[in-house]
Amino acid sequence: MLNRLAKFLLVATSLSPILGAVAVNQYSLGKPISLWLPWLIVALLLVLICWGLLQYSAHNAQKQTVRIAQFESNDKEVLSFLLAYMLPFISSKDMAFEGHWMTGAYIIAVIFLVIVHAGIFHFNPVMGLLGYHFYGVKNSDGVALLVISKAELRRPGKDVETVRLAHNIFLHTGGTDA
Secondary structure (H helix, E strand, O other): OOOOHHHHHHHHOOHHHHHHHHHHHHOOOOOOHHHHHHHHHHHHHHHHHHHHHHHHHHOOOOEEEEEEEEEOOHHHHHHHHHHHHHHHHHHOOOOOOOOOOHHHHHHHHHHHHHHHHOOOOOOHHHHOOOOEEEEEEEOOOOOOEEEEEEOOOOOOOOEEEEEEOOOOOOEOOOOOOO
């Protein structure tokens, strides 16, 4: 299971689309490179951190087998989540936060705290960008779990190799035939 720092970093990585949107907005407004490049670098760095955390977890966390009794794809949740937290930025003409940096910091902090408090760090649009899918599953005991997988889960009644990321959240590490 991930420690608090790793969970904190995984939540932080879900904010990279916002930072990327700020960079694109500033670029499109003709702002100098010194104003938009730092936003882009931080956004890309957060994507890299997300990928690294998932790779580290897949290779170093204790393996667990989960028997999937039934499942349903939750990929649509990522899109809803992404749209919901991008709305304040889409409605703004200038997302540069020039002179209004506290407003931007406040919006990002509120989003971050909601993600942490609700425990929804797994609905991370960066994971979707990296090719991961989200599945609501019930194990053989009927316990509801979330399985994050690069492979497409297609067959209930199968055992899949996973690592535990958090309470009831697992990363599928097995092969593509699931």
